Amino acid sequence: MARLTTLTFLLMQILAVNAGDHNNHPHNSRPHNFTFPADPGVFGPPLEAVHAYFGQWPNGIAVSSTGRLFSSFGGIDSPNVNNGTPGIFTVGELTSPYTEKAYPSVEMNTPPCSGGAVELVDPENPVGCGSADHLISVLSVVIDAKDRLWILDTGRPAYIFPNGSEALLPSSYGGPKLVGVDLSTDTVFTTILFSPEVALPNDSLLDDVRFDLRPNITSSGAGVAYITDASISGQNAIVVVDLGTGDAWRRLQGNPSVLPESQFLPFVWGQPLYFVPDPGHPPTGNLSSTPPPGYLPVGADNIAISPDGETLFYAPLASRNLYSVPTALLRRRDDAVEAELAAAVVDYGQTGFSDGMESDSNGIVYKGNQEANAVVAFDPSTGTTQTVVRDPRIGGGQEEEAFCAV
Numbered sequence: 001m002a003r004l005t006t007l008t009f010l011l012m013q014i015l016a017v018n019a020g021d022h023n024n025h026p027h028n029s030r031p032h033n034f035t036f037p038a039d040p041g042v043f044g045p046p047l048e049a050v051h052a053y054f055g056q057w058p059n060g061i062a063v064s065s066t067g068r069l070f071s072s073f074g075g076i077d078s079p080n081v082n083n084g085t086p087g088i089f090t091v092g093e094l095t096s097p098y099t100e101k102a103y104p105s106v107e108m109n110t111p112p113c114s115g116g117a118v119e120l121v122d123p124e125n126p127v128g129c130g131s132a133d134h135l136i137s138v139l140s141v142v143i144d145a146k147d148r149l150w151i152l153d154t155g156r157p158a159y160i161f162p163n164g165s166e167a168l169l170p171s172s173y174g175g176p177k178l179v180g181v182d183l184s185t186d187t188v189f190t191t192i193l194f195s196p197e198v199a200l201p202n203d204s205l206l207d208d209v210r211f212d213l214r215p216n217i218t219s220s221g222a223g224v225a226y227i228t229d230a231s232i233s234g235q236n237a238i239v240v241v242d243l244g245t246g247d248a249w250r251r252l253q254g255n256p257s258v259l260p261e262s263q264f265l266p267f268v269w270g271q272p273l274y275f276v277p278d279p280g281h282p283p284t285g286n287l288s289s290t291p292p293p294g295y296l297p298v299g300a301d302n303i304a305i306s307p308d309g310e311t312l313f314y315a316p317l318a319s320r321n322l323y324s325v326p327t328a329l330l331r332r333r334d335d336a337v338e339a340e341l342a343a344a345v346v347d348y349g350q351t352g353f354s355d356g357m358e359s360d361s362n363g364i365v366y367k368g369n370q371e372a373n374a375v376v377a378f379d380p381s382t383g384t385t386q387t388v389v390r391d392p393r394i395g396g397g398q399e400e401e402a403f404c405a406v
Contacts, residue, residue, distance in 0.1 A: 075137025220244020
């Protein structure tokens with residue numbers, strides 16, 4: 001008889017303790033009628049479904065003070081790219097529990113380039129449309145403290161080539177931008193364009209944004225925006241924007257805290273989550289004819305700001321660790337500050353694999369934990385994480401959608 005390993009023996013002892021003494025069980029004629037402890041799968045208050053998406057795949061949600069709901073539909077997913085097809089938009093307002101409409105307008109969501117959101121003047125080298133007056137590929141919509149909607153446009157749409165390959169295209173100047181919308185009139189009040197030195201055309205993926213509107217932190221008095229660059233080519237950074245002047249600069253470029261963790265492999269719904277560089281040719285059982293999948297290459301993604309505006313929290317998508325840095329250092333314009341920034345980064349350790357994060361007025365940071373199908377709360381004052389709500393319907397997507405439904 002094969003010798004049992006120590007691990008197997010211990011496991012059998014645990015199961016025996018939990019199952020009880022089968023020899024004395026009144027139903028011992030049914031040897032497999034055991035009851036073992038099992039993961040209940042749910043925790044906390046029940047979820048309330050406030051909206052169902054039947055068309056485009058969303059990747060962001062924003063809620064105004066009056067309860068208006070807005071979503072972004074990132075053009076990094078090719079079905080969300082407007083190529084002239086009616087009804088496709090990259091920002092929408094939720095008009096009922098199951099419908100959305102283009103926002104702020106259909107026109108603004110209909111780029112005018114030769115391929116809609118894609119410029120095809122050179123068919124061999126397509127790029128994102130460079131129209132400053134139109135939305136190209138939006139990954140984030142956020143409501144600020146003044147109840148204004150901000151739209152963060154990456155300017156980089158996905159494109160399917162004639163051979164079936166799919167790729168994320170470089171941006172053109174005018175595509176990457178931050179757009180402010182007055183919700184009382186549904187009109188744009190400002191558009192801040194990012195230069196190629198700030199939004200790197202072949203590398204940047206401007207993912208999410210948070211705001212500090214304190215008038216005393218900049219000479220313009222209009223406040224600051226902080227943006228995560230989730231570049232999938234390792235060019236990760238935090239982008240800082242003066243909302244009054246439109247000036248923008250990159251900080252923490254290449255710092256380990258903004259980079260994806262090497263060989264990071266999360267598990268969602270029990271399955272390993274790999275990265276497929278070409279969704280048009282996904283891996284098959286025969287990896288000699290299709291490229292194998294890789295590890296997630298996505299860096300700085302999640303972002304939140306403390307209620308006093310003094311601390312910025314952030315995390316790469318390809319990591320379970322949460323980091324923070326003083327915002328005062330991020331706002332400094334001299335490049336010599338990078339050494340101070342690197343020394344000031346705080347690593348809070350593992351808080352869960354997440355694609356969405358927000359903070360409250362008490363300084364608690366709420367973030368997803370996709371591997372646990374949960375939204376968790378991190379308390380910076382104690383360094384501890386607690387589960388707020390857990391439900392199988394939360395996993396597998398961006399947890400920001402859960403924040404307004406818990």
